Structure formats: C-alpha cells, structure tokens
Amino acid sequence: MPLRRQRPPRTYLPSPGALRRERRALLQIRNDSLRDLGGLILEMFRQNRFNDELVRERCSELVELDRRLVELDEVLRAATHRAPLRRCECGSEIPPFSRFCPGCGKDLGVAEDGGEPEPEPEPAPET
Ligand SMILES: [Zn+2]
Helix, strand or coil: CCCCCCCCCCCCCCCHHHHHHHHHHHHHHHHHHHHHHHHHHHHHHHHCCCCHHHHHHHHHHHHHHHHHHHHHHHHHHHHHCCCCCEECCCCCEECCCCCECCCCCCECCCCCCCCCCCCCCCCCCCC
16 A cells, blocks of 8 residues: 555546446435435424425435536546556556656556556445
C-alpha cells in the first residue's frame, strides 16, 4: 500500500469499475432513502401529523440522487465505450498513446493504444 500516493488532477474519466462501485453505492442509498421515506410517511399517518416540509426535503434529496445516477450512467457509458486507461505504478491514469506518466513523469516505454488494464483491487466483499 503506497503511502505517498499523489492524486493528480482528474483530467480523465475514472475507471468503469470505480464508476460501477459508485453507482451501486448510490443505488443502495436510494433504496434506503425510499424505505426511510415510506416509514416516515407511515409514521406521520399514524400520528396524524404530516410534516410537509420534511417530506419535501426528503423527496428533493431523492430527486437529486436520481439526477446523479443519470449523470453517472452517462459517464459510465462514455467510460466503457473507450479503451480503459492504464495506470502507472504511482496511481496516475495514463492517457492513450502516452509515453510518459502525467503524474510522476516516468518513462513508460513504447506508447500503447490502451491494451489490457490492470485489474482493479476490489474492496472488501459486500454482503
Ligand atoms: Zn506515474
């Protein structure tokens, strides 16, 4: 695990794997939020005390979440329709046809047109 991992400015698309993980996380949050909202409304009904403001707030959070999911889908489509970027050992993404790493300047040898990306380390397995 490299300790001094520089994060270069994000000029290139994140990897499809990272996007898919983010998408899964967002979907999970969306499902949880929807369930919470349902529970909230039911509780309001039970107590016959509707709090419009709260419901509106939760709904607009969900709408915002949906908007981000749509965005993410678009980026994911764009990211998967092109060759995945290779990564330098410093962690920087290497643009296609580059000979030098944009992060650390390492000479990467002959420029390749993409090629097989290194498999991304998967995070701890989800349930
Ligand atoms: Zn590098």
